Amino acid sequence: MAGRDLRTLFSSNDRSISASEAFTNRQAQWQAVTAGLAEHIRHVTRSDFDVEDLESPRHNVLVFHGVGGIGKSTLSRKIEASLAHSEHRPVQWEATSHEEGILPVRIDLAHAAGMDFERVVLTIRLAIAALGGPMPAFDLALRRYWEHNHPGEPIEDYLRRGGLLSRFSAAAALPQQMQSALGDVAQALLLPGTVGSALGHGAGALIKALRERRQSVRALAGCSRLADLLEAEPDLEALSFYPHLLAWDLAQLPADERVLPVILLDTFEDTGDRTHRDLERLLQRIVWLMPNAFFVVTGRNRLQWAETSLSGQLDWTGPHAWPGLVPDTTPTRSRASGRQILISDFSPEDCEDYLARRLSRDGQPLIDEPVRRIIAERSHGLPLYLDLSVMRYLELRRSGRQPQVTDFDHDFPALITRTLRDLTAEERHVLRSVSLLNAFSVPLATQAAGMQHDAPALRLTERPFIRESPSGVWPFHVHDLIRCAIRNADDASDDRWSEQDWQRAAHRAFHALESQWRQDLRRDRAVLVGCLQQGLLLARTFRLDLGWLGDAAFQYVGDSIWEPLVLPADDAASSDGLQTAADALVETLSAIARRQHEHRERTVSRLSAVLASGLLPDGLVELAAYYRAKAQRDLGLTEDSRRGMQHVASAGGRLASAARRGLAHLSRVSGDFPAAVEAAGRLGWAGRHHRVLGDVWWVQGDMERAAAAYLAARSEAEEHGVVGETAVAQAHLAFAVSFVDPLRADDELDLADRLLSPLSLRSNEMTAHIAALVRDAGFAVDLPDRAAVQLAEIGVSGISYAAAKLQLALCFHHAVLDAQDNLAADIARLRELTQNGYYAYYVEIAHFMGGLPLPPNTVRAQWIDGERQTRERWRNIVLGRRDHVGGVR
Structure with a gap:
């Protein structure tokens, strides 16, 4: 029942429900497989390729790793099926460039599958039995191994009992192929006795013939290491080197009969841990000794074979041996590499597709759209969560009611079990500790866990459910769904908190x-x-x-x-x-x-x-x-x-100094400028005294003193390393300069923009925008339109003084142009904006700009140098701009 989800099928009495194993698009992973295969085929078909070369780097392995429940095993099965039969290939997957001559075999290394190393080797050989002929060098060594380790047990009985005969259609031919190889040797060496005793009594004769490269065994003599392997004690250690013989046998096939074995090793994490690598060492030998085979490894963790620190635990280690497995340290790729690919979460669209096709009735999704949507949202793209939610959906239906959206505000303890399964006790402790944090580093994790050494945290960061974002303050974070489950689900583990x-x-x-x-x-x-x-x-x-x-x-x-x-x-x-x-x-x-x-x-x-x-x-x-x-x-x-x-x-x-600065500002906005200056003298740096003085001097029309004060404020902020205050002072400096020096204002505004852009200082951004209007006053015909846009933005913020400041910029523009009607309208609007009495001196300044007398009812400010001198300064600023505009035109 390939393609059927039997577990779901047996969860309901309703036979109208179609329970299918829904495979969701993994096109990127398939493209990696096809690209890797194409590159591998080009490599092994080169004229200088030597299957017996034991020193060249290996490029024949592709790794897919990811968190438990991400769909690695499903991907492995689908790759095997797609390579074996094109009709099983998903429609979104493109065909490989070499569909003929590919021989896929998938090996599940999970503990539950009962797969030991001996069965791994036999499985690979049984898959190759489909070629119909013996693999002489390998079969001779295997027969010697079998007779030594399984005395009196025919290999066909072992294969039948272990279920391997039923898996491979050509498996029954293996004993005959092995006997054929033995018979050829016995005949070549003229050995007496039965074929079965050819290696029992004639191993020495065969080894001697191989070493002498006799004509009678010339077909085998080309395998330079066969004699050594036949001489070695036929134990498990020797068996792990026999794949070299199988690779040699495959290389001897005629060109039109050659095949490319694609060996898929699934659940690789069950081969051991970082301390116990015995099985991993044996499996690595297969990969290294079969350079003409292509291996696709799927497991929770990336392979560490390219790390020199494993020298002594594995036979071939380091970046020279496995260049494709070297972690890429670029910020965008981090721990991934070209041949080690982290399987990502499903996209929201893939989650919906999975749920829609997983359970159906009469061709329509059984799970309705709102429930599918909430499950997809809570899954964070993890297929295991989708699968558990499907089972919960059926469980709720069995209780006699239709599942609702609220039923899936749920965390599954199974997620914790799957996540913690292969972690050490220390790693589990660190994981629970960092689940309290949005992001962490190794030192932060170690301290949060209360540990004295970093090793558990370092090991944890290599797990696929730990995601890395090098651009952040702390580079690591736990997968969102797993973090939520660890924090919230009922934890039934033995070391639960x-x-x-x-x-x-x-x-x-x-x-x-x-x-x-x-x-x-x-x-x-x-x-x-x-x-x-x-x-x-x-x-x-x-x-x-x-x-x-x-x-x-x-x-x-x-x-x-x-x-x-x-x-x-x-x-x-x-x-x-x-x-x-x-x-x-x-x-x-x-x-x-x-x-x-x-x-x-x-x-x-x-x-x-x-x-x-x-x-x-x-x-x-x-x-x-x-x-x-x-x-x-x-x-x-x-x-x-x-x-x-x-x-x-x-x-x-x-904040007392800041509050005193606020009181000084309030004195200024009410027009009591002497009080503001006197208060500024007591503020110091903490009260931003220079900026307070600058705010006083510009309204007096004394732009030189204002600019000097703002420049001093900026310098003081830079000395203290306060980037926000630096940007604020610069925005005000640009505003003051814009009245009297448009050319310098360009530079000051450019600097203000650069200082403000990475910050979020909206009121000061408005000050800079108004400064740009002041700089362009008298020149830009579209200035009123630009001011209208900015006024709308100011209205959203509720910053009333910015609206009055903007209106004053319009007054300056129309005063320069001597547009009396427009200036009168601007002043009327300005009077409305300041009718509460604060910033009312803007109305006075507008009259000063236009050389207009003040109406009798005008609220008068307390100007530092008196009204007459202040009026002259503002009028001279306008006349100076008018001359500048005339000169430019």
């Missing part, structure tokens, strides 16, 4: 992350964010005290970069609100970062909810309070912002 074990492991992992963060002397931003993400998730899940996360949170905000912190959704928090201090800190940092992409009203709402929950420790309350006050200022809620900033400043915490 209790809840207390998991809690202790969470504490170890939490402190391991702290160690990673504190040891990061380079203050790598990626390390900080990675430690925060994983530490917050652990604290939230296991209700840990925040500890070092508080310090890390302040470092995160202090860098002013604002890349998002992405944590999986917490069902409890989403349904019942914030539950723990970790929930509150996650929400705080998320709101702070997301304010660059959300309306400021949303930021205020989220941070207000955090503060109302009372869950944040005292040392972190100021974090939410300060950034709520900043968002309120952006919304124009200046009094609310002022109260928040005063509260944070008076508390004297880590």
